Amino acid sequence: MYDGLPNTIASSKLINKELLKEKIYEGPIHLQTTDHIITLEGIITYSQKPRPKILFKGRIVVDGKLDFSKLNSWQATTDNGLNGSVLITSFEFNSKGEKQIGGEFTYEICQQDFQPKEKICFSVLNFVNNRGQMVRYGDRVYAGRISIQHNGYKIIIDKIPDSKKVFDQLKRNGRFSITHVGQIYRNDNNDIDFKEVEELLDKIMWTLSFAAGHQVGIGHIFNKTAEGIHITHYRLPLIAEWKQHSTWFPSNTLGSLESVIEGFLNLMEDNFWNSQIPILLSGYFDSFGPSYIENKIIVLQATLETLSWSYLVEETKKVTPGKFKASRASTKIRRILNEFNIEATLTGNPTLEKLIDQYEDGPHLFTKVRNDIAHPKKKLVSLDTDTLYYIWRMGVRYFELIMLGLAQYKGVYRDSLLAPNFEGKMIREVPWVQPKS
Template sequence: MESLESLFKQYPPALIPIYLTGEPNQPIQLYQGSLKITQEGTVYEGYGTVSFEWLPSPDLKFLFSKSNNESLFQLELGKGNLNLLEIQAYAEVWISSILPIYFEHQDGDISGNLNKPVIFSSEHNLSYIIFHLTNFHQFSGMAISTSRGMWRGRLILEAESWYISIDRLENFGNIMKSLKSKGGYAITHVGTLERSDKKPFTTEEADDVLEDLHWFLSFSRGFRTSPILLVGYDNSGEKVWEKCTSYTTSPWRSVHSWFADSQESCSLSKLFPGFLNRWRSTIWNQPIRFAIHWYLESIAQAGAIQGSIVLMQAAFEILAWTLLVEEKAIISQQEFKKLPAAEQLRRLLSQCGVPLKVPDSLTDLLKASKEKELNWVDGAQALTEIRNAIVHPNPKKRQKYLNQRFPEQIDAYKLGLWYLELILLHLFEYKGKYFNRIANKEFYRENIEVVPWV
């Protein structure tokens, strides 16, 4: 009878992470050994560590110990330089604490954080890079295996000669249970970056693609997540490069984005080429960057519900201008500037195949839109008038906002996020399934639908 282990070998092996977090927020030691710290001509040599620490926010920290009787009083809090002598790496640092030697046999300690990334080795021709992800979704993907089991945990992203694999860790369920209990950060996925043609690439090329990946994955997750703890290899499989930096990444929280937890990974695979096409466009890069930023801040409710409604309007305006004026030239600059905000949004939604009417599922907003003193003809007018009532100082407008019940504001917030998600998905030429945040169906998976323009 065929053993389970041999059955598992039928599937591609799971990627092996270089770094792990056994528990959320557990520091990762990157270096331990001889150190040299300098500051304006003052030089000390000693022993210490460099670690990737998560709290209060992800950062690279160092601890330097001086074990002889040489005083540390010549150092000051502020900028300095740190040499990792055993691997010949260098970093600018900020010294935040100095504990001088007061007694014999007492170590003198210096600690602080690294201002810039630490790059171990300077190899520029790489065959592939292994990276790590924090707090990402439990998607359902291609089958992968270890000697202990098999699971559907691989995502493949391919576009513009780049090939990216991302594997959900085998113990993802336990990691998420701990994250939900403790909050913060944990490594949940490991990935590889390589060229589709297997040709070598430079670290500068890799940095560009990994930044693209940060924005793509953050848009999909609903908060910021980044490829971190990068390790590069040559074509013989030897480690030749490593880059450690405190990328922008957010603590775990329960949020909904267009990509639902446990959704098929093929949704991300279908989206990636269209995303990258827009992202690499001279016209679109900055507007997409702003729009995703405001999308993430709106989900986080920066400035509460009211602040999110205002931020989303900023995203709508820059996307409408870019699509209607710059790309398609449907309307002139002067004509666009004369349009009311509701009409700008209305035309943007129409171009992107997004329904204009207030959805029936948003019962409180729909009821308010039919009131005689409001008479909102569609969702674009409802959303922009609520936004205008928030930001304009006119007492009459201010009172109109104060008259809106909170459930109506929540519906407007949901409508704005739904609009922004669909506009971006349409711009990325997506034709797959997404999580419809306003469907309000009883069972979670029933809210996963095909985009409305298909």
């Protein structure tokens, strides 16, 4: 039944024995600023607990002038070609009276002049438990592969085989973990352009982050050769601890993730959207953050207005800058919703339906509540927490659907505003693939 299935590229042995191996390097470490060089005999280590970090420590064997006013500008290199920026966090004497320095790398440690030709592999930190294409792992199979082709590249991303254990731990404790392993290669027999690959992977990480509701990042870049695994980059991506968010992404639906990734990759070919999407998604992630629901609504409205300007004024030029600035926030949001045939009424959610007689539609309710939060009055009647939650959820749905529309996504989405009794009712077709009534 499963003959011919590909083997997963995300083996437990690869992750536990190679990618999570603590020691990166042992030997001479050279710390350099503009005018000072210090050489240590030391060790560089990697850990993901409690957060991803790359540490170094060693005794000084070549003592330059250790100027503490410049501790934020050191560059570390090793004799085997590793390189990265570091912060020095400790200076002490060991039991032999020798000077010791310790610290951590600020973004990554990487192999200088790395230029692969055929294939690059990478680890993904903190994505979600997605369903995907079937792959084989030893004598069992599981559904967890994402496969995309774009501009001559083939990208494969596999969920780890012991995903249940890892995601159960993440649900209990948050923190950080390798959840997927990927590889990228040319499917036209040309050599890989590493800069091009890095840009492509960055766009894919933003798209995966949009599905997860929090930032997802790359932890390692490595090569698989006949000699074994060669890790060329250890990275410290700017990501928050894992948390399970209820987003648009229907994680049990096949093909949705590939479709939205392809859409985002095409959209981000445009330099304007390539620069705007990280800004817009950062606001989206902030609205899921650990804050009062009132603050989430304020952040989300600002993000929706930025998104409306980007599409209506800059992209389509359907609205002039002057007219946009003179319009109410509700008008701006209502206009972009109409562009994608996104419903703006308050029907479908019992909590919001109680407010139909008081507000014109969803954008009116959302912006009025935001204004009342930002400009409070003593005699203003406060809404209860459940109502505020669904008002925020309404804004989240607006943002998610507009972004999916920009990516020309034509699949299904998970509508968490409906709050039904079971998951099946929440899976809906996107509105722009249906004819307008």
